Amino acid sequence: MAQGNTPTGAPNGVVMPPLDPPGLYTRYASSQSTVLGWVQVVTGCMVITNAIMSLATYKDDAIVGDLFTGVLIIIAGACGVGAGKYKTHAPIVGFMVLSTISAVVAVCAVMVWSVAVGEVNEKYAGTDYVGVATATGCIFVFAYxxxxxxxIWSSVIACNVTCCTQRGPTVSVARFDPRLGTDTFLVGGYATSSSSNPPTYLQHGSMPQPPYYTGCQQPAYGLFQTGGYGMQQDPYGMPLQQQQQQQQQQQLPARQTTISHGAACGRDADFGVDPDFGKIRQ
Incomplete structure (x- = not known):
């Protein structure tokens, strides 16, 4: 698996994936491109050879199009072989463009020569040309x-790494908690160190605990009832409703309420004496 890198001057935790060298496409299907390129070269040679053989049967103007089509197919195949070897921008784009043009020409040629084979059987029946004309026409249909x-498949694999799915580099940003230090960031409820490679995930219980939870096996998170009034705390013991409590303390009479160390740990708590509600024991 490719490792990311940290840009110069970026804080810890900002990681960029490794980028391809300029002009090089490492995600390109080079093996497929090489095979498809050689198939196109062989197909182009077949078309040119069959067109030369057909000069004895058809007129010159009827075969000249197949000669140039065979040359186009050979050039497209050569670009495919070069793209599979070098994986650079120029041969890949050339392979894509020439393969697209060859696909359009080949589909049209299949329809034309399919009709031509039927015409040969009708017009040259009982002559010496029927066998040769039918054979050359079938070879053209198969080749095209x-x-x-x-x-078509060559255009797909070439377009996959150039114009259709071209993406810029992505930047991953990690979330930090200043209370855990600059080298530790949070991932899905876990704390991990940015200096470890690969990252070593630490359980939540190994994170530093506030001093007033010292000695507790499990901090008592949640809602604590004190004299009928609630005080909600976050997992680090930081009050979330400070302003509301200050307003309540200004409006309500002072009450002496104490919570023992065991209450913070989820055990039995001893409450003091409330002058309004009497003595409460738990």
């Missing part, structure tokens, strides 16, 4: 059908 599938 193969090229249409291969070129």
């Amino acid at each position: 059908l193969t090229e249409s599938v291969v070129s």
Whole structure:
């Protein structure tokens, strides 16, 4: 798994994933690109060879399009082989563009030569040309059908790392608690140290406890009832309703209420004497 790095001058916990070198696409499917490129080269050679053979059957103007189409397919395949070897921007984009053009041409050629094979069987029946014309037409259909599938898939894998899913670098920011130090950050209720690699997660119980919880196995979090009035505390013992309590203390008569050390630990608590409500024991 690739390790992230901390940018220069950034605080601890700000981690950036490793970036690809300039102009290099490490996520590119190089093995698939190489195989598809060689398939296109072979298909292009098949189209050119079959077009030369068809000169004995068809007119020159009917075959010249297949000669140039075969050259286009060979160039696209060469770009695919180069993209799989170097993984750089230029051959990958060239492979994508030429494969897209080849896919459009191949699909059109499949339809044209499928109709041509049917015309040959009808017009050249009983002649010496029917066998050769049918064979060359079927070879064209097979070659262009193969090229249409291969070129579409080639465009997909090339577009996957260039224009379609291009993403910038992401920055992960960790949340810190100043009471735990600058080298410790919080992840899902756990505290971890940014200097450890990989991070070592510490249980919540090993976090530093406030001094008034010293000796308690488990701090008593939640709501404490004191003389009928509630005081809610957070897990670190910090009052959350200080302002409301100050207002209540100004309006209500003073009451002497004490909580023993055991109450903070969730054990039995001894309350003092309230002049208004009498003596309360628990």
